[in-house]
Amino acid sequence: MRWADFFPSRTMALYMAQMFLTRTFAILAGLVLILQMMDVLTESGAILAHAGNGEAEVWRYMSLRTPQIIATFLPFSVLLGTILTLATLNQNSEVIAMKASGLSAHQVLAPLIVASLGVSLISFSFNDRIVSRATATLQAWKGVEYGPLPVDHGDRSGVWVRDGDDLIEAVQIRGRGDATVLSDLTIYQRQGSNLRAVVTAKRAVRDGQGWRAEQVERFDVASDRLEQLTRARFGQGVTPDQFTLARVVADEMSFGELYSAVNALNTAGRPTKALEGALWHKLSGPLSSVLMPLLGAVAAFGVARSGKLFLRVVIGMALGFAYFVADNFALAMGNLGAYPPFLAAWACFLLFFCIGEAVLLRTEE
Numbered sequence: 001m002r003w004a005d006f007f008p009s010r011t012m013a014l015y016m017a018q019m020f021l022t023r024t025f026a027i028l029a030g031l032v033l034i035l036q037m038m039d040v041l042t043e044s045g046a047i048l049a050h051a052g053n054g055e056a057e058v059w060r061y062m063s064l065r066t067p068q069i070i071a072t073f074l075p076f077s078v079l080l081g082t083i084l085t086l087a088t089l090n091q092n093s094e095v096i097a098m099k100a101s102g103l104s105a106h107q108v109l110a111p112l113i114v115a116s117l118g119v120s121l122i123s124f125s126f127n128d129r130i131v132s133r134a135t136a137t138l139q140a141w142k143g144v145e146y147g148p149l150p151v152d153h154g155d156r157s158g159v160w161v162r163d164g165d166d167l168i169e170a171v172q173i174r175g176r177g178d179a180t181v182l183s184d185l186t187i188y189q190r191q192g193s194n195l196r197a198v199v200t201a202k203r204a205v206r207d208g209q210g211w212r213a214e215q216v217e218r219f220d221v222a223s224d225r226l227e228q229l230t231r232a233r234f235g236q237g238v239t240p241d242q243f244t245l246a247r248v249v250a251d252e253m254s255f256g257e258l259y260s261a262v263n264a265l266n267t268a269g270r271p272t273k274a275l276e277g278a279l280w281h282k283l284s285g286p287l288s289s290v291l292m293p294l295l296g297a298v299a300a301f302g303v304a305r306s307g308k309l310f311l312r313v314v315i316g317m318a319l320g321f322a323y324f325v326a327d328n329f330a331l332a333m334g335n336l337g338a339y340p341p342f343l344a345a346w347a348c349f350l351l352f353f354c355i356g357e358a359v360l361l362r363t364e365e
Contacts, residue, residue: 116290124283
């Protein structure tokens with residue numbers, strides 16, 4: 001049996017795929033337009049509150065927020081586009097005609113599954129290249145309360161590291177490994193929960209197993225005395241990875257960047273279970289679009305004149321939304337360490353694939 005034999009005729013396959021894609025992206029456009037307007041109304045006050053901001057900054061916010069909304073609601077749009085397409089085909093008795101010609105339920109759905117696979121590939125590329133960068137930029141912009149953003153040279157900023165009882169804050173970190181340079185340091189020297197001294201330094205570099213700070217000021221809390229020091233050592237045993245890998249946000253990184261960060265954290269002996277779950281979900285999330293024709297297929301089969309078409313549409317929507325709820329729950333359990341990373345990302349996909357197949361086979365009988 002050739003692969004072409006698994007599909008309806010070329011004309012019918014293209015007709016179904018075009019109908020599915022048109023409805024999916026029309027629904028997505030409507031959702032993005034409505035949700036973006038509501039979001040801008042919520043945030044515009046904070047944006048315009050910063051002196052010098054105006055209409056250009058509002059449009060800039062929209063350009064950064066729109067990719068996030070698209071990434072979030074594309075799977076929902078695929079589900080609704082699937083149900084609307086299949087319900088229309090059922091209402092017009094086109095599904096009955098295809099079944100009468102000898103096509104199975106899987107063959108009827110084949111054009112939609114292939115089209116949704118293309119949507120998944122587009123979704124992954126869009127998330128990887130555009131959404132991650134927009135999210136990182138938007139979070140940095142929110143961090144400065146919608147003020148001017150500093151030039152991004154790939155440096156890390158605002159990192160806190162614990163050294164025994166002491167706390168170390170570095171405003172900026174450049175480089176990696178032994179070439180790491182810390183700028184604008186503040187070291188809170190503590191004994192238990194009591195603060196003993198506050199040390200500030202302009203710059204610190206790696207020195208053996210610790211760090212050497214330059215242009216140092218030390219304020220002793222007990223004596224209320226400020227000392228000026230040329231240099232000082234601190235952080236014996238604190239590794240550069242504790243600064244450079246202290247803040248890894250999965251949503252702000254591409255698949256390749258997150259994969260490299262997880263490997264580096266593993267090498268440094270740091271916990272990575274939550275990040276591994278997020279890494280796998282960067283694959284399973286976009287691929288969820290392939291499930292939607294299967295979960296919404298219940299709307300396609302059954303005689304429309306029976307009066308149960310609306311009930312079938314509701315069941316299809318319920319299955320699709322149940323998947324999204326279960327997927328978010330599993331991912332949250334993975335972040336808490338209750339589920340292994342692979343299970344957190346893929347369990348719901350495999351479970352609802354089996355549910356969709358069971359419903360489809362039941363319908364076929």
